[in-house]
Amino acid sequence: MPTSNLGKFIRGFERFRQDYFRGNTELFDKLRHGQDPDALVISCCDSRADPAIITNCAPGDLFVARDVANLVPPYEPDGGHHGVSASVEYAVLCLGVEHIVVLGHSQCGGIGALVDGGVHGAGGGFIGRW
Ligand SMILES: [Zn+2]
Structure with missing residues (x-):
């Protein structure tokens, strides 16, 4: 796998954390418990x-x-x-x-x-x- 793909994955994970994860705090708070x-x-x-x-x-x-x-x-x-x-x-x-x-x-x-x-x-x- 070219290293540029790893960068894509890392940037995607950062976007997930900043946008999706922070935008769904109620869901992820619930999922923390099971x-x-x-x-x-x-x-x-x-x-x-x-x-x-x-x-x-x-x-x-x-x-x-x-x-x-x-x-x-x-x-x-x-x-x-x-x-x-x-x-x-x-x-x-x-x-x-x-x-x-x-x-x-x-x-x-x-x-x-x-x-x-x-x-x-x-x-x-x-x-x-x-
Ligand atoms: Zn198949």
Whole structure:
């Protein structure tokens, strides 16, 4: 990533703090005491598909788990590190969310690779198995 993008992110964070954060003090004061989201959204990591932007939600509205191709792996109580399973468990048992939404999107590279039979150009052991 070019360093100019990092500058963009830092300036964006500064604008967020000065404008959005300071302009929504009531919301952020409430969120300091905890979260009570209405839904768990399992969405893709794709940079073009941000669940909060797509649904016009505010901080605190959604509990979001993101992975490549918004997949929900099978239940495997084997002691491994299962991020999506942990997210579902936490959202349901600890936060009491009312809805679970699996949010797909068009032009998903992960689903495209699944349909085409593999990830091209990625030789790692993680994405291929995923
Ligand atoms: Zn995707």
